[in-house]
Amino acid sequence: MRTFKANLSSVVLLMTMFVWAAPSKGATEIPIDGMALYQTHCAACHEGKVPRAPHLITFSMIGAEAILSAMNEGVMRSQASVLSVSERAALADFLAGEAGEMPKPVLACTEPMTALAENDNAAMKGWGGDDQNYRHASDELVGLNSDNIAQLSLKWVFAYPGALRARSQPLVHDGIIFVGSQSGDIYALDLESGCAHWTYSAGAEVRSSLSLGYIPGRPDPVLYMGDFSATVHAVDAADGSLVWRAPVGDHVDTTITGSPKLHDGVLYVPLSSSEWATAADPGYACCTFQGGVVAVDAASGELRWRSHVIDAPAVETGKTNPFGAPRKGPAGAPVWNSPSIDAKRGVLYVGTGEAYTSPAANTSDAVLAFSLETGQRQWARQLLAGDAWNMACFIGEAANCPEEDGPDLDIGAATILWSGADRDYLLVGQKSGDVYALDPDNGGAVLWHNKLGRGGFTGGVHWGMTANSESLFVPIADTTVIGKFKGEQFPGVHALNPASGERKWYTPSEDDCEGKPKPACDRGMSAAATSTDGLVFAGSFDGNLNVYDSVTGEVLWNFDTFGEFESVSGDTALGGSIESDGPVLYKGHVLVNSGYQFGGRMPGNALMVFSLPPADSLAKGQNSE
Ligand code: HEC
Known part of the structure; x- marks a missing residue:
């Protein structure tokens, strides 16, 4: 193509x-x-x-x-x-207006999908790649390294029909890409050609990454995903038919942004909400969402347990806002990151966001440990107290803006449970630009702390860090778009020693916004990053996908995903900001979403697949001099 x-x-x-x-x-x-x-x-x-x-x-x-x-x-x-x-x-x-031309239908495959292999050890599992959220793929299985990365080139581009953002991280299994979209359609795309084997309609936007697992007695693998209306779907990976569907919200505004985590027959689903936006309505009795995690049986969709971030349901405070609406609380502290699983200690870890009401609950901007078995909270480590904020704070008649008025510095990135030579470290990144290592054996006590960036609404650390056995790699956004945050900015990728927090290298991202719309374009790096032993993959708001040497921080390869590309269906795919989800690596391939109409970023609808030249073309010497 x-x-x-x-x-x-x-x-x-x-x-x-x-x-x-x-x-x-x-x-x-x-x-x-x-x-x-x-x-x-x-x-x-x-x-x-x-x-x-x-x-x-x-x-x-x-x-x-x-x-x-x-x-x-x-x-x-x-x-x-x-x-x-x-x-x-x-x-x-x-x-x-008239701008919205009807998108072309996706390109349907002409050959049927061959039976999916049960085991594909090259596949990264869901958002975090593994239980601990390393977002890491081994050199051996992925086959990408500093010697061959220069030969990586664009293989094909898929245009998500009718979308202006692409943020559901693809999952590849046995040569098939499974991915969600803004329209709520789930696609099974052939890795070689980009044709679609099937489409399943979830009915609401799917922002999360899919997970793949097996149900005893079913021959084909099952895909799991959460949608914007807080419904979890289990779909047959072979043909896209529905296995079960389960609404998991207990608040009208509940949504699923973070990726559900599949472990041992149970799906652990992080719950966030759009009540932060509802709060902007002066007549709204703000606020009542309690944040949380639910555990769902992967075979049946039955609820195993539900735990909240804020234990007590919100009550009327007896006060009213200036427009006469009753004030309620405490509320907020959404969970929009994919849990890390600690099988050894029998717990999962999540980071929480800001409180929606004042005073801020002591579990906001915190890391929480929940029992895998019962959902009971084992400990909470708050990293920023008194952070209460919602959308009302943006507007003049801020009826429901809590008196703290922010700063809104969530822990949005997934935690990484990193195992060193002699102990485990729970690595945490915050929108403030702070990175922490917490002690999983001691109630999350802080082992080390390093502030890498100035921070802001989109980070500091926004969506995800990655680690290999030597280093923790941290993308920092430090965007200029909202002027409230002051101080020096450090956008780019930082590498730390995970055992000490000391910085090994920092490669600032370069400004590449010439000819691109500002302030939507920015050099900040907010999307999650991914690593192998020798390489780090990270994208930026300006659309660039960079590959770094994991030891030196040198940029070894770069591609600008901004602009128009011809898609496999003959449509135009638009690349924009790389934001939210991060690169996926699979057998000589790199997959990345580009375009993010949200939070003021550059829109787009492209899934881009890069690959090394086929092995036989190398063998024929086409790429040697
Ligand atoms: C109180 C402020 C406010 C009002 C009033 C408001 N919006 Fe919005 N709207 C926002 C914000 C903020 C966002 C972006 C949310 C984000 O980025 O998280 C948004 C996002 C959107 C989006 C994009 C949603 C998405 O999923 O990408 C649409 C469409 C939209 N608004 C339409 C409307 C329409 C139509 C109205 C009038 C009926 C309206 N808005 C009134 C603040 C508002």
Whole structure:
């Protein structure tokens, strides 16, 4: 498959053009005045006042369907709750304008999928790659190293239809890629050609990585995933048919962002919520979400246990906000990272986010250990006290903004249970830019601490660190986009000694935003990183995927994923920011998602697959001089 890179300026133009053309057209055609609805219900936040809210320009690229789904079951549910069905439809059409061309259908495979091998020891398991979340792949199985990495080249690009962000980390098993999407469709793609063997519709956005396991008595492997409406799905990997489906939320705003972890027949599912956004509604009785983790039987979907981050359910405080809505609490502390599993001690570990109400619960911005068996909390180690924040803090009439007003420095990255020569270390990265090693044998006592970056809403450490047997590799974002955080910035990749926290090297990321939209473009590195023994793979907001030498930090290979690419279906795939999920390595291949319309980043819908040249072409000497 030949791919091309379009003139970058045309993409930038595309991103800045639609604004004015789209609205007037929609407004004249639709009897309900979309512009008026937008001005009354949306513009206050979306016209630049709330830094994370997409601007009008982005709406034209999101498409009516995604806008509607944000209002119906997504993060804007509360903001749109006063609108009727036809008003929502009119508003979505108005905002989308004409820009949303119908995407081409995915390329269907012509050959049936061969039976999936039971064991594929080259496959990285889910988000963390293994139980401990090393996000590591062995040199031997992956076959990528400093000698051959220069030969890595783009093999094909898949365009997620109707998506403007790509953040479900792919899982590869026996030559098939399984991946979720913004539209809620799960695809089984052939690693060689990018054709789709089957599609399963989850019904709501799938942000998490898939996991693969077996149910006794079933010959084919089963895939597990969580969606935006907090439903867990188990799907037959051979044909995409539903095995079971289980709603796991106990709050109307519950969502699944972090990837469920499959271990020993049980799926451990982290629970976060969109109540942080609902809180921006001045009439909302804020807030009641309790954060948590649930354990679900992987064979049946039955709930084994449910544990909360904040134990006591929220109650009315007897106070009201300035708009007369009752204040409730304590609330918040979502879990949006994939648990690490400590089979030896019988526990799992998760990091928690900020509190939504004041005073902040003492389990916010903390690391918690839960019993694998019962869900009982074994210990909690709070790393930042008094951090209460929600979306109301972004806007003027901040009815539900807690008095602390942030700083919103979650522990969003998955914890890594790292085993050294003589002891285990629980490695933790925070949005503040702090990295910690906690003692799993001593209630999470701090063994060492090192502050690597200035921190911010998107980190410091945002989505994930990676480790091999020698080093911990930490991507730092330190973005400029929200000005509240002060101090020197250290974006790039940092390598630490996991036993002492001492820094081994730091390779700053270089600015590559020329010709790309700012401030969406930024050199910060927020997406999760991945490592082998000799290499580190990490992407940045500006779309660059870098490969570093794990010992020296030297950049050995680089690819800019920003811009237009021809997809396997003949469609245009748009690359943008690399954010959230990280590179996946599999037998001479590197997979990365590009494009992230969320949090003000560069949109896109590309899954890019890179590979080494086939072994036979090397054998024929095509690549030797
Ligand atoms: C109180 C502020 C506020 C109001 C009012 C508001 N929004 Fe938003 N909206 C946001 C923020 C902030 C985000 C981005 C969320 C994030 O990045 O986490 C967002 C995101 C979105 C998105 C993208 C959702 C996604 O999943 O990517 C859409 C679509 C959207 N808003 C539509 C609307 C519409 C339509 C209205 C009016 C009915 C509206 N918003 C009113 C603050 C607001």
